[in-house]
Amino acid sequence: MSGIAILLSTCNSGKYLRPQLDSLFAQTVQDFEIHVHDDGSKDDTLQILAEYQQKHAKLILREDPQPGRLAKGSFMWLLENTRADYYMFCDHDDVWLSDKIEKTYTKMRACEQAQPGKAVVINTDLKVVDEQLNEISPSFWAYNKIRPALLKSFEYLTVCNAFTGCTMMINQAAKELALPISEKALMHDKWIALKVAAAGGILESIHEATVLYRQHGENQIGARKIGLAHYFIQLKSLAATRKENRATLEMSRAIKRFSWPKYLLYKALYTIRRAITRPD
DSSP states (O other): OEEEEEEEEESSOTTTHHHHHHHHHTOSOOOEEEEEEEOOOOSSHHHHHHHHHHHOTTEEEOOOSSOOOHHHHHHHHHHHTOOEEEEEEEOTTOEEOTTHHHHHHHHHHHHHHHSTTOOEEEEEEEEEEOTTOOEEESOHHHHTTOOGGGOOSHHHHHHOOOOOGGGOEEEHHHHHHHOSOOTTOSOHHHHHHHHHHHTTOEEEEEEEEEEEEEOOSOOSSOOOOOSHHHHHHHHHTHHHHHHHHHHHHHHHHTTSOOOHHHHHHHHHHHHHHHHHSOOO
């Protein structure tokens, strides 16, 4: 059982995996283990992991009898099958800034000391970069018009997620709330944040980027710039937009009652409050 478990999901990750692993082993805090779930890679991912395992005993490749879990399933399988004091989720194609763990852990401990026994989720901003790590935007939150200060309650988190998985650290109490995950959950990160919010836990944000969030056209989620073009696309695809919103609502309903009128009300309220609130 380590102090911090970094949960890394890989799948055909050979192109970007080395820079990510190098950034983990260059962290200013080294009290961690890296637990890897490979989701059936066909490239050189497993060879790269074996190479790093020879140099770093804290890199652990976990055996899973059921491949093909995709990102959500891989991360939640790792969370369920790993024991630690704290957990962080790691994408295979990003780069962590060297003080990411240190800053997140410091914030986590401050929250736990202020309110002992509470489930805690800490997140940070990200720097959006292209495939070669050239900066697209210094702030993912600004790029996506996310206002983390507004997104602490269950109701507001339902309509907009501020908790990007690759920036998160959760404690043991938050893990216990998150498991088991519902089949209605769209992704692990928002599910965990919603569960902690619904239970009256602590959701705190660090208002600086700790991750180079690489955009390369194959991201499962990725960064979408929010502007007029974004809203125009949504209007052109009303059926898809409605389907996306319904799936989001159903995920929240798996945790507590939430109606369509309430969902639309909070979506409107967040849009208004976001417009009149200065960026964090």
